[in-house]
Amino acid sequence: MISLPVVLIAAALLFGIGLYGVLGQTNSIMVIMGVELLLGAAALNAVGFLRYAWPEAASGAMFVLIVVTLMAVEATVGFALVVATFRNRRTAELDDLTDLKG
Amino acid sequence: MSGLGTALVFWPTAAIMLVTGLYVFRTSSMARAGLLLLASLGVEGLIFLALASEFLGVLQLLMMSGEMVIMVFFMVMFMADPGGLMGMDMTHDKRRSAAAAVGVAVALALLALLTDWPAATLSGEAPDVRAIGFEVMGRSMFTFLFAGMTILFAIVGGIMLAAQGGRLGIAAPGDDGVAVPPPGRAGQHVPPPGGEEGHAMHGAEPAR
DSSP: OOOHHHHHHHHHHHHHHHHHHHHHBOBHHHHHHHHHHHHHHHHHHHHHHHHHTSTTOTTHHHHHHHHHHHHHHHHHHHHHHHHHHHHHHSOOBGGGOOTTOO | OOHHHHHHHHHHHHHHHHHHHHHTTTOSOHHHHHHHHHHHHHHHHHHHHHTTOHHHHHHHHHHHHHHHHHHHHHHHHHOSOTTSOSOOOOBOSHHHHHHHHHHHHHHHHHHHHHSOOOOOOOOSOOOOHHHHHHHHTTTTHHHHHHHHHHHHHHHHHHHHHHOSSBTTBSOSTTTTSOOOOOOSSTTOOOOOTTOSTTSGGGSSOOOO
């Protein structure tokens, strides 16, 4: 049967996959996709706690609403940054943006 | 949904969520990567449904389907090899990234296993949409308003960042409506025909 640790482990694996994308991809859009998976893992954690630790608390849904809001905000600002970068440098590759590299 | 029903839905959907999530970064076709991400986060919505969070599950499905369709458009617009036909490698630090990801996932999984979590069983019905509505419009109204304002600020900030005529002016040839030849190589900056003085960001070589 399913319990809270099972849900949390699934979320931990999803978080690891998202982290792999954020650290290992060179394209800004792919990094944004990795961040989406990280936030998806956070939302899954919140739903797990909501279901198995405090099942009768409606306030737990607010955490998921906030995470979903963050996903939308992150995508909006991320895409805008990609557009601004592409306008100036004609590339969305992170490895090409080295102006501030020491 | 009973415990057995939850388990029957949870295991396959969790497996699909993880496999599709992993293949987002394994496929070379970016359009396919966007659809795989949609599958991963959409199936996560099904997990929410199985865990007695109907409202959140439907919300997740609707939000992710809209967001991922937009993301596919951006990928096709901005990626050097959106179809994956040129065999470009768009990764770096593969080994260290994988090591960090596995390390963090194992640490979090151990934390989940070894912690003594509070356990409670659902005695009656899970909070329905009506209860969540009262929560949002009652005790959590400030949080909900804050989330709405955050989205508004993100929209305004996104438009300001992406606008053509911003603080930086016209950024590059082609933005003012004059056609520019396509770049010779992916990721290569193409200087304007009249030199680099078209933009403040491109004006001079940085001091070394």
